[in-house]
Amino acid sequence: MRREPLRARDGLALVVPGPADEAATAGRHDDDPFDVDPDDRPNPPPASLTRATVLDERTGAPLGQVSWHQVGWGRTRACAAWxxxxxxxxxxxxxxxxxxxxxxxAEHLFATTDLDRVEAATDVDNRAARGALERAGFRFEGTARGAQLRGGVRRDMALYGLLRDDD
Structure with a gap:
């Protein structure tokens, strides 16, 4: 069977998997200490962005927008986050x-969905956004180097997370 190559070098190839490849490798990785928990819930749908207007209730004036979409850290819904x-x-x-x-x-997402993690990222130099995330209860988790391209320059991003059971 001829497989479609993606890349090859030094005796190793990446190829588009066929049905026989999927059957040969399914569940046979023997990585139990690091494997995700089984989860019967369906995986999240492909990411779609949802938006809400931030509104001053006193005046009715729009102040801006928040947005959210699902992301995944593994193969099951138990690894999904907002x-x-x-x-x-x-x-x-x-x-x-x-x-x-x-x-x-974050409160809305925890109240209306079964996901346990909300995350956000901002430029490492955006002190206002970093402060807002921290005041909202998000915890700094690290830096993603060169994660965003702006003005032709790779920028580092500060990563934040909030778990359902955080104080």
Whole structure:
């Protein structure tokens, strides 16, 4: 059987898997100490972005938007998380609206879904966003080097996470 090659070097090849390849490798990786828990729930659908307007209830004025979509850290739904983002209008910044909006979207996701993790990332130099995430209860988890391209320059991103059972 001829397999479609993706890349090969030094006697090793990556190929598009066929049915026989899938059958030969399914469940045979013997990586039990690091394998994810079984989960009968269906895997999340492909990522689709959902948005909500951040609104000043007193005036009815829109202050910005929050967005979220599902991401995965493994093969099962037990490894799925929500990735959130926020964009505030300039006039709404610096008043605590960002931290509150991030907390509200996390509370909404925990109340309406069965996923246990909400995560976010921001430029390592964006002190305002980092402060808002921390005030919303997110914990700094590390740095993704060169994760975003802006203005032709690779930028590092600060990674944050909030778990359902965090204080």
């Amino acid at each position: 990735n959130v983002g926020i964009a505030l209008l300039p006039a709404a910044r610096g008043r605590g609206a960002g931290a509150l909006a991030l907390r509200l979207v």
